[in-house]
Amino acid sequence: MRKFWKIFGVSLGSLAGVLLAAVAVVMWIVLTPNKLTSIVRTQAAKFLTCESRIDRVEATFFSTFPKFGLRVDNMLLINRMAGAPSDTLLRVGEVGGSFDIMAFLRHDRIEISDLRLIDGRVCIFTDSAGRANYDIFGPSDTTSVPADTSALSLYANLNYLALKNIDVSYVDRQSDMGVELRSLSGRVDGAMKGEAIDVAVTIKPFDLAFLTGSGDEALKADIKGLAARVTAAMAGDTARVGLEAADPFSLSLSMGKDEYLHEATARLRTQAWADLAAGSYRIDSLALTLNELPLGLKGTVAMPTEGAIVADLAYTINEWPVERLLAMVPAAYASYTEGLTATGLLSSHGTVIGPYDEEHMPVVNVGLLLKNGRVRYHGLPFTLHDVNGDVEVCADLQNESISYVKVNRLAVRMPHSSFRVAGTVDRLYTDPRTDLTTDFDIDLSELNPMIPNDLNTTLKGSLVGRVRSNVSMSQIDKMDVEKMRLSGRLTFKELDVQYDTLSLRSARSVVELAMPNPKPATPATKFLFARLLSDDLHAETNGMTAMLADAAIDLAVSDVRDTVRMPSMIANFKIDRLYAAMDTINVAIAGPAGTVSVAPQRNNQEQPRLSLKYNCSNLLAMLGNDKVEAHNAFVNSDILYNSNETEFVKQIIPRGSFGLENGHIAMSSLQYPIEIPAMKVAFSPQEFNIDRARVKIDRSDFSLSGRLTNLYRYIRGDSLLKGDFSFTSDSTDVSQLMSLTSGIGDASASTNKQSAPTASTEPAPAPTTASDTWPFMVPKGVDVTLHANVRHGMYGPTVISNINGDVRVRDGVLALDKLTLSTPGADMQMTALYESPRKNHLFAGIDFHLTNVEIDQMIRMIPDLDELMPMLRSFSGKAAFHMAIDTNLDSMYNVKMSTLHGSASIDGKDLVLMDGETFTEIAKMLMFKKNTRNKVDSLAAVFTVYRNEIDVYPLLVAMDRYKAVVAGRHNTDMTFDYNISLVETPLHLPFNVAVDVSGSIDKLKYSLARSKYPEFYRPAWRREVENKQLEIKQMIHNALTRGVVKKQ
Template identity: 20%
Template sequence: MFFKKKTTDPNAPKVKKPLWKRILKWSGITFLLLFVFVLIAPFLFRDKIFALIKEQINNNLHGKFECEDYSLTLISTFPNFTMELKKVSLTGEKEFEGVKLIDAETIIVSVDLYSVLWGDQIDIREVGLKNTDLNVIVLENGKANYDIAKSDSTKVAEGVDTSETKFALKVRSYYLENTNITYDDRAGDMYARIVNLNHHGEGDFTQDEFDFKTTTTADTLDFIYGGVPYMKNTKVDSKFDFAMDMKNSKYTFMPDDYVKLNELELGFDGFVAMPSSDIDMDINFATVKTEFKNIYSLVPAIYTADYNSIKFGGKAEVKGKLSGVYSEKSMPGFNVDLLVENGSFQYPGLPKSATGIYVKGNVNSKGDPSMDDIVVDIPTLKSNLGGNQLEAFLHLAHPMTDPAIKAGLKANFNLATLKDVVPVSSGTVLTGLIDSDVQIDGRMSSIDKGEYEKFKAEGSIVAKELVYNDTSMGYPTNIKIMDFRFNPQYLELASFDATVDKTQLLANGKIDNYLAYFLKGETLKGTFNVSSPELDFGSLMGSSEETVAAQPAPAADPVPATATSESYVFEVPKNIDFVLSSNFGKVRYPNYAGKPEIVLDNVGGNIIMREGVMSLDKLHLNTLEGSVMMNGVYDSRNPLEPLVDFDFDISNMDIKKASETFNTIEKLAPIASKCTGKFSTKMKFNTHLNNKMEPLYNTMNGNGTLSTKSIYIEGFAPLNKLAEKLKISKLSKQNIQDVNLNYTFKDGRVFVDPYDIKVNNYKTTIAGSTGFDQTLDYKMDMAIPRSEFGAAANETLNGLMAKANAKAGTTIEVGDIVNVRATITGTVTDPKIETDLKSQTQDLKNEIKEQVKEKVEEKIEEVKEDVKAKASAEAEKIMKDAEAKAAQIRAEAKKAADKVREESKTAGEKLVAEAGNNPLKKAAAEKTAQKMNKEAEDKAQKLEKEADEKAQKVLDEARAQADKLK
C-alpha cells in the first residue's frame, strides 16, 4: 500500500532516467577520465618531452648540455604542460672547454597541451630562467662562445636530419629572474657585468602586428670600453614597449619608454627598421628630469647611501638624436648635447661646497662612414671646489685622418682643502699642491712631418709635496715632486721623487708620441731612468703570510680568464713601448710558504715593455752570496698562461740558501737542500706560469751546465739508503770535488747527462733524471776499493774469482777495485736502491780475458804510442799557427771597427756643437748624429762579423788538416 511494487517482468518497457541525471553521469565520467589523464599525463609524456629537448639541443648546438633533474606537471598549470629543469648548464668546447655559457639553477618551460599532442607548432606559453649565470666571451680572434649553432654541413657529418620540418616554436612570454651576466669582448676591448638582472618580455610573435612589452631591473651594471670604466655599480631600471610590424620589420618605441641609470632617466621615441640587411633608424632621447643631481648620480663615489642628504643645485640636460641607415657603406648621423648650468653640491656637515659647475658639450656626425666628420666640442668645462679652480676646453675634428685639436687645462688645487668639500674616511690624509696650465693647438700632420713650429704644445703639470694615506693602505705615499712638461715633440717627465712607505722611487724621462697616442691610438713610446736605494715590495704588498692567505685556491676548471677572474698575473700593457734603464741598490720581495724573503743587491739593466711583452736586457744583480746575469722575455699576451723564456748565468751562489729561498730550485734539484757549498750554472729555459706566477712544471723546457768546486752532502735519503745497502756508512756523508755536468728538463723531468765525479775518492759515473713530482730514476756506476767492503762481501768476491780462474785455467786474483752499479728509483723521501752484485761474475770473467789480451797488445801499443805522439805534436803545431793567424785577423778588424765608431762619434758631436742653443737645430742635429752612429755601428759590426767568419774558416781548415794526422 505504501510502497510501489517493483516489476520483474523482462518484457516490461524500460523507464528512461531524467536528462539531467544522464548529463550528470556522463559529465562525471568525462571529468574523471580527464582528471585521470591529468594525473598520468606528466608520467606519460615526461620522458618524451625531455628527450625532445635534449635531441634538439644536441642536434643544433655545439657544447656539453647537462641537467641534474627535471619534472613535468599538468595539474597546477592545466591546460599547459610545465617542465622544470634543475641545475642546467651548457659548457663550451675547444677554445672554450670548461667555460659555462649558461649555468642555471632552474629553467621553467610552459607548453600548450594541445600543441604537444596534435599541433605542428610547439606553443610555448612561457620560458623562465631563475638564478642563472650567463658568461659570454669573445676572444681576440673574434671567436665567441655563444656561436654554438651547428651548420648544416656539421649536422650532415653527424648524421642529423637537415630536411625541412613542420616542427616550429612560438613563444608568448619569457623572463629572467636573478640573473648575472658577464660579457667579455676581448676583440672589441669591451667588458660588461650585470648583477641580479630581472627581465620580463611578452608578445605574440605569431601575429604580424602586436605589442612587445619589456621591463628590466638590475642591481648593478659595470661597463668598461677601451680600458675606461664608463659605468661602475650603476643601478638600472627600464621599460621598453615596441609596436612590432613583422611584415615590414619595423619596431616603434611606444609612449613612456625609458631607461633609468641610477637617478638619470632618459626617455626614448622613434623607430628601428630592418627590411633588409640595412638598418634604418630614427631615435630621439632626452633626460626626463633636468636637475643636476640626476646626472651627477652616475659618479660611483657620489651615488651612495647618503646621496639624498647631499644638497644639489643647478640644471643638467642630455639629449640626442640618431638618424639614418647603418650598413656596410653608410653610418647613421648623430647629435648629442650635454649642458650643465650653475651646478653645485654640498655635503651635510662640511663647511664648503662645490659651485659654479658649468659644462657645455656636443658630439655630432652627419653620417660619414669613415667617421672622420665626427666633431667633439666642449667649449666650457669649469668648477670651483671650495676655492680649487678648474677650467678646461676641447675641440677635436677629423679624428680619423688628420686630427685637429685645440685644448686647454688650467687647474690650481690645494688637496688639503678638498676634505672641506668632499667627505673623506676617518684616518685618511690628503695634502699637496697641483698646478697645471697646458695649451695644445694644431694638426697631427704637423707632428708627423716634423713641423713642430706649426703645432702649439706648452705648459706643465706639477705636483708638489703630495701625501696620501688611509687605514686600508697602512702606509703613506709621498710624492715630493712630479713635474710633467709639454712640448710638440714629447712629454717630458722632468723630475719624479716619491716615497711609498719605506721605498723611495726616483725617475725621469720622456714620452715621445703622446699626441699620436691620444689622437690616433698609436702605441705609446717612451724612455725612462728609474732608480731606488731600496725597493721593498714586502712593505708595499704586506707580509708573505698575509699574501699567501689572501690568495685563492687555483680554479679547478680551465676557464679562460675574464676581467673579474682572481689572478696575480702581471699583464704588460699592449699599447706601450717603454725602455726603462733601472738601477736599484737593493730589492726585497716577499716569499711564500714560510721561505725567507728574496733580497737582491745592485740590480741594474734595461727593462723593455713592448706590446704585452717585457724583455730583460743584461739585467745583473747579486744575491745569496753570488751574482746573476740574465736576459729573456716575459710574455703576458695570453694572461691565462704567461710565458717566460730566460737565460741565466749564475756564479758562486750558495746552494743551500738557494734551495731554501727558491721553490723552483727545490723542485729541479731536491738534493740542493742537503748540500753545503757554492755552485755556478748557465741555464736556458722556458715555461708557462699559472695565475700565481708560479711555473707550470709540465710545460718547462730547457738545458744548462752546472759546476761546483766543492760541496758537502749529508742527510740525503737516497745516499743514506745506498750506504745502508752497500754496508759502507761513509757514503751517506760525501765531499765531492770538481763537479761539471750537463742537464736538460722536459716532459716534467730533469735529465742529467752521464758525468764523472769522485764520491769519497770512489770513481763514479752518474746519469738519470728527477721528476718535478720528486720521483727518481738514476744509475750510479762506482769503482769501490775492496778495502771499503766488509769481510763477508770480500769472501763472496774471492769465491767468485776462484770459480772463474778454475774454468779459464788462470791464476788471476781479484783486483783492488770492484765495480758496482746502483739503480736508484722511488721518490726523494722514499728511495728504492738496487745493486747489481751478481754481474760481478761476468765482470771477473771479462777481467781475466782482458788481462790476457793486454799482455798481447802491450807491445803493439808501445809502437802505436810513439807514432801517435809524433803526429799529435805536428797537429798541435798546425793548430797553434792557425790560432795565431785567426787572432791577428780579429784584432785588425776590431781596430778598423773602433776607428769607424770613433770617427762617427766625433762627427756627430761636431754637428750638435755647431747647432748651438737653437732647440730645433739641436734636436735635428742630435737625430742626425744618432743616425750616423747607428750606421757606423752597423758598419763596424759588419767588419767584425766578416773578420770572425774569416778567422773561423782558418781554424776549421787547420782543424781538418790536424785531424788527418791523428
Template identity: 20%
Template structure:
C-alpha cells in the first residue's frame, strides 16, 4: 500500500455514541429543568391571578410565587406564598383565608402548550380560615361569581381543571361562625390528608384527620369543648349518572378518649338520598364517655377511677328529601356507675343515666321523642335527681320535667379535684317541676300548665385564686311559675362591694320551646341596688390609669375577636341605683337610670351620676345589629367637670380636644354623637358625626405647643401660658374632624382674638386666628424703630405728615401642622407696615417718586431692625431652651429604658408561667391571673417612673423658660 493511499476511517463504537447523545440529552434536560420554570413563571402567575379575578367576588393577593419540577418531575410544582382572600362587599375587610403556602402539581406539557391545566395534587399549609354567615344568611365564603353574571369575555370554562389524586391540609386554624343558624365552631391545628383518584368512577378514598382542639356550640349550648379529635376514614365512592354511593369501609373516630366507628352507606339518587349508618361503640367504657365532659377530662382525668355498666347505640336509616327525614334511634344507658379520685375521701356513687331520642322517619317530625328517663347521682349525703320528657316538638310541645337537688356545697371538694385555693360553702336546694303543653302558655291558660318550684342558696361562700375577692351570697331565692321565673331576692357581698337584686323573667318556656321566633322573646325586668361597688377591686384593676387608657394607640385587635353582641330575642330592663362606685380610679356617686336591651340594641335612659367634680347625664344606644360593625348614638350633659380628671381617664377626650391635656379648670358641655365602633369597641373616628358645645368660666392652659409656637412667632412669650374667661365654644363632628361651628371669641393676654378652624382625629390642626394686637404689647425696640422710620419719611416730605402707629394692629395667624409639631404663619410684619397708613393715596402725583422711595426706606429700616432685634433675642432664648430640651429628653429616655426593662421582665415571667401551665386549664387560668397581676405591678412601676421623669423634665424646662423669659 502506498503512502498516498488513504486508510479507511475507523468508526466510533455504538456504546461511545450512545453515551455521547445520552449525555447531551441529560444536559439538555437539566438545562430545561432550570430554564422552563424561569421562562413560564410569570406567564403562569398572570394566568392564576387572571382566573381568580374573573371567578371570585373577593380580593386575592399573592405575596410570592414559585415554579419548579426538580422534585416532582415530570410534573410542575406551582407554589403560592402568603395568599390572602379578603371580602369585598358585605364582608369588606374580613379575611376569609390567610394561607402561608399553597402547592399544586400540574403536568409539564399542560404548562408549555396546553389549553387546559390539570391539577392532580394540592397541599395547603399554615393557614387561617375565618368563615362567617351573617344573621340574614349571607356567607363570606360565597365568593364565586355565577357564570351568567360574568362579563361575556370571561364566560366559559376555566383553564384550570381539578383531577386530584392526593391533597393535604397542614396546621390549619378554622373559625366558623354561622349567626343565621346560631352555630359556632373553632378548630385548632387541623391536619388532614386524602388519597384516591378523584377522576375515576369508582374510588377507594382514604383520609386521615387529626385536630388538637374542636369546640362546637349550637343554639347557645356547648356540645364539644376543646376536644382532641383523630379520624381515619376509608370510603368506597361509586359515581353513576344519577346515583352516587359512599360506603364506609375501615374507619375510626376518637374524641378525646371516646373511640367509635361507623358502618353503612350514604347514597345520593336523582330526587332523594338513602342512608343506613350505625354507630359502633362496643369498646368504650364509662370513663371514656366522661372524657367528653370538660370538668372531668381537664382536671385529674388520668388518676380518676370510673366504673359502671355502659350501653350506647346510634342509628340513622331511611330516606331524606325535601319533605322527609330519615329515622333515627339514639340511646345512652349508664347503671351502677361511680367516680372516685384516689386522693379524695369521697366518691360519686349510684350514677344512673337513661336517655334517648327516636324517630321512625318520614315527614312528620312531630313523632320525634326525646327522653331523659332518669338522671341520678349521690355523693357524701347529697342527692341529684332529674328527668325530661318531650313530645310533639313541632306543633304543640308537651314538656314533663323534674329536678330535685339537695347539696351541701362544702362537700364538693371531697369528691372532685378543685383548683388550688378554690373552695365552696353553703347549701343549695332545688325542687322544680314542669308539666304541660306550650299551647297553654301561648293562650295564657296558665292553670293548664303546671310549673312550680324553688331554687334556694344559703350562706354561699366561694373562694378562688382566680378572683380578687371571695363571693359571699347571704341568700338567694328563685321561684318558678308558668308565667315567669322570679328572682325574689339576692343579697351578696364581694370584697368592699355589696349588691342586692330582684326581678323576673317572662316567657322562659316560649324562649326554650317556642316554634316561631316571635314566640321566643325573653322578657325581663330587674332592679339592681348597691351602697358601694368597687369595680377596681373586683377586677383587680390598678387605681392609676391603665396603659390602655393613657396609650396614644389602642392595642392590636385579634381579627377573630367578636364585638359585644346584644341578643335579638331578649327584652330586658335593668333599673339601677348605686350610691357609690369606684372604677378605673374614678369615684362616682348617686348613679341612677335605666338600661334596656331589645332587638340587638342596648339603650341608656335617664342615666345620671356625680363624678369628676360635677354631674353627668347620659343617654343613647349601642347597636350590634351589624355584627361586624357596632354603632353608637350617644349624648351627654356635663356640668362643672374637672378637665384634668376627664382627660386622664378617657383617651377619647384627648382625640376630640387635644388642648384638654394642657388645661386646668372646670367646664360644662353637651354633645350628640353618632358613629361606628371597631370590634374592640374603639370609635371609628372618620364615621363620627354630631355636634356639641362647651362652656367654662375660667380655664388655664400651659405647655400647649401651638400657643408656644404662636408666642415665638410674634415674639410675645406671654402667649405661651393663658388664662381664659367665659369661653363659649360650639363644634361639630364630620369627616374625621372636630370643626368650630361658630368663631370662638376669646382674650389672649389682653388680645381680642377670633378663632375658626378644625382639628382632625389624627391630630392635624388647621386654624385661623384674627388677633387685635395692642401697640403696647409689641416689643418696644420694634415700635421705636418703626416710629423713627416714620419720622424720617416725614422729614423727607414735610407736607406728607404720615402720622403715628395706631393703638391696635390687626394680625392674622394661620396654625397648621399637628398638635405636637405646629406650624405658625403670621402677617405680623405686613400688618405693622400697613398700620403706618396708605402712603400712595395721601400724596400728590408730583411727589410719587419721592414717596415711594420713602416707603421703601421705612420698610427696609423697620424690617431690618425687627429682624435684628428678634434674631438676637430668639437665638439666645432658643439656645437656652434647646439645651434644656436635651437634658429633659435624656431624663425621659432613661425612664423609658427602665420602663422597657420592667415590661420585658414582666412579659418573660408571664411567658414562663404560661409555658409551665401547659394545657392544664386551671394552671393556665392561674397563670393568666399571675400574668395580669405581674403586668399590673409593672405598669404601676412604669407609670410612677415615667411620672417622676416627666416631673423632673418639666422642672428643667420651666427653669429654662424662666431664664429665657428674663432675656430682654
C-alpha cells in the first residue's frame, strides 16, 4: 500500500506538473481556449513521451480571481506497454484547478490551491522489468527552455482536491500485485506544500480489489462500499495516518480457490504513525469489526532493512460469539464443522513480537478465553454446555523450548457429567508432548448412546476421577507405552455394567493407575501399577457369580508387550470377604490375603517363577451337599516353570508349604465327615513333608506326620510314591479308614465306582454306598508305611487296644507287619496281607497269634475258629493260638473255599475238658473210669486247612491217668472222621483200644476201631510214617510260631 500511495502521489504530482505547465503556457502566450489548447497540446507533446490528447483547455481568471484557474476537458494519455491491461494511462473527463498568480508573479512560484478530477480513469502498470507506463516525461531539453524561466519553481500548496468517479487500476508485475479502485469519489482537504502534507481525505463509498500472488497462493481481497475518512500528515520522514471507516463495508478474502471471507461486513478505525526514514510504523489503535466481531490491534512494526520486519503487536478479541465464527468458516473447511453447532463467547488477546525475515520468526503469544459455550455435534447424543476455557499459546517457530500451549482451564459439562482439563503442551513443532490433568465426573449412563450396539453393553453409575497424562505424539504413534507417564484415580459409585452375559456391579470401587510404577518393589515391575479398592464388587456371567467385599488389590507389572523378556508381575490382595458360586458350587472365603508374583527365574531368565503367598481366616466350599471348611488356611509356594520340557511333571517344579486349622470335610462320598483340627505340610518336587496333621473321622482321631517322597518319579510313572508316616491315634475305626482310602490310585476302581463294571466277569454291584458296594481296594502306585500307635482300634464291634506296628501299603498290597494288639482277654500279634487285584478276587493272608487267651473268648473273637476246630468248644482254660490263613475273597469278603489254605496250632496246659455227650460217649467206649478227672494236662494241636478239609495232626491228650492220640479230619460242613487211640490206660489192656468218631455233628457215630497211633508218642516204638507226621507237625508249628514277639 505504501508503494501504491507513493505511485499515486507521484502520478498526481506529475499530472499537476503537466497542468501547471499548461497553465504557464496559457499564462505566458495565449489565454484563448483554442490557443491555449494548442499550446498545451504542443507543450504536452514536448514534455510527454506518450501519446496525448486534450480536447480543450480553458483558462479562468475572473471566476477564480485572484487565482488563475485552468480547466482541461477530456484529457487522454496513451502509453502502450506489452502486458498492460490497457493502453490508456490516463483518461479524465475534466481536470480543473487554480493557482496563485501573485505568488507566480512575486515569487516565481506556482501554488495550486484547488484541484479536481472528474470522470476519470487511471491505469498504472509496471512490468516485470520495472518499466512503468507512467514514465512518460522525456529528458529535459535545456535548449528549449528560456533562460529566465530557470528560476521558476513549482510549489504545490494543495488545499483542496476533489475526486469524482475516478477509477484507478494499478498493476505491478514486478511485485505481482494489482489494485483496482472503482468509482472513487471524495475530497482531500488540507495542504500539500512541497513534501509537507497535512490532509483530511473524505472518501465516498467505493470498491477496491486487491490481488497478489498467483495460483493457489493468489491472495485476493474485495472491498465494496468502503467509505472512509482519512487524516494524514507527513512532515519530512514522519507521517501520521488516521483512518475511520465507520460505515460498514463488504470484505471478501480468498486465497487460491479457498474463500475465507465472503462479503463480510466490516468496519475499521485506526490511528498510526510512520517513520519513513527508519521504516518504522506504530499503530496506536486499530479497531476492526468483522461481521460485528471486533478486533483490536496496536503496536509497532519496523522494517529496518529491506525484507525485514520487526513487529511488536498486541491484539484483543473480545467475546466473539462462536456461532458467528463457525458461520465464517471457509467452505473449504466446512467439512470439519459439519454437524457441529456451537455457541459461546470467545475472547482472545495476544502479541506478535520479534523480527520476521527469512531467518527469523516473531514470537506469538495468544490467550484464548471461551465462556458459556454450548456444543452440539451430530455424533454426540447430548449437548455439551457450560464449555469454558482459558488457553494460552506461546509460539516461537525458532525456539521450540519456549513454545507451548497452556490450558489453564477447559471445562465441559454434559447433562449429568462434567470434564475439566488443565495442563500444558510443549515441543510443539517436533514431537508435541502433553502434560494434562483431567478431572471428570461422569454419569456413565450418558455414555450408553455412544457405545456401539454390537458391543451389547450398558453402563450405569457414576465415575469421578482425575487422570494425569504426560504423553508425546511420537509415543502414541510408536505406541511407546513404556515411555508414557499416566496416572489417575477413578472412583466408581453404584456401578452397574452389563456386557453381553457379564454383569459387574459395585456400590463403590476405586481404581488407581500409575505408569510407570512410582514405587516398584522390583526393578522389573516398574512398568505399571494398578490398585483396586472396592467396598463390594459383584460379577456374574453364565450362572457364575463372584463377590468381593472390602477388597484391596495391588498389581504391578512389567511391560507385557515385551515378547523377548519374561514378564514380571506382583499382585498383592487383601479382601475382607470373597464369595463365588457356579451351579451347585459355592465358595466363601473370609479374609483372603496374599501375594501372587511371576518373574523370570534367576538362573533361567527365559522361564517364569510363580510365587504364591496366601492365607485366609475362613474358607467354606460347597458342592451340592459336599462341604469343605477350614480356618487359617495358608499356602506359601514357589513354582518354577520350564516350557522346554515336554513332560508336565518336569515343566512344573513346586516348593512350599500349606496348612489349615479346624478343617471340616463333609462329602456324600464319605460316610463320615473328616475334621482336621490342624495340618501343616511342606512340599517340594520330591516330597511332601507332613509336619503335623491331626484328623478326626467319626470315632477316629489320629495324628499323622512324616514324609511322602518320590513324588516326581511317581508322577512320571517311573516309580512308586513312597511314604513314611507316624500314625498316632487315641481311637481309630479301622473299617472307616479302609473305606476312605479304598481304591486310591486304582483307575479301574475309581471308574467302576461311578459306572458299570468293564468287560470282566464282575457282576455290577448294587449302587448303594461306596463302602458296602465295593470292597477295600488297596491303593496302587504307592509305597506308604504307617508306624501305627493306636490306643483303641475298632473293627466292627471289636475294640482292640494298644495297636502298635507298621501298616504298609505297597502298590496294591496292604501289609500289617507284626502288629501287636491287646484285648481285655488276650494279647495278639498279627501280620497280615491284603491284596485287591480285582474287585471280586481279593486276597487275605493272616498270620495271627494269641499268646495267652481264654479259649472261650478266643472263639468269641474268632467265630470261624469253632468251624475250623469244633473240639475246642470242649476245652476251657488258657491257650496260645497261632494261625496262618490264606484265602481269596469275593467282593463281599466271603471266603472262596477253593482257595482256603492254612495251618494253626493251639498249645494249652491245665485245660478242663467240658463234660458233654460226645466226651461221655467216647469215655465210655474207652472205658474211662467214672471218677476220672476231666483235666487235660497239656494240649499241643496242629491242624491244617485245605479248602473245606481240616486235618488234625495227631495230638496227645493227657487226662488223669489216660493218654490218647487224636487225629483225623473234619470238614467245614461239620462232618467228621476222627480216630482216638488210647495209648495209656490204668486198665493195662492187652490190646490197643481206639474209637472212630464219624458222621455229622448232629449224628455222630462212635465205633471201636483199630488204633492208628498206638505208639505215636513213644519214640522207641514210632514207625517212619509216624515220625514223618510228627516232623510235619513240628514244621508247621515252628512256621506258625516263628516271629512271634514275646511280650516284655
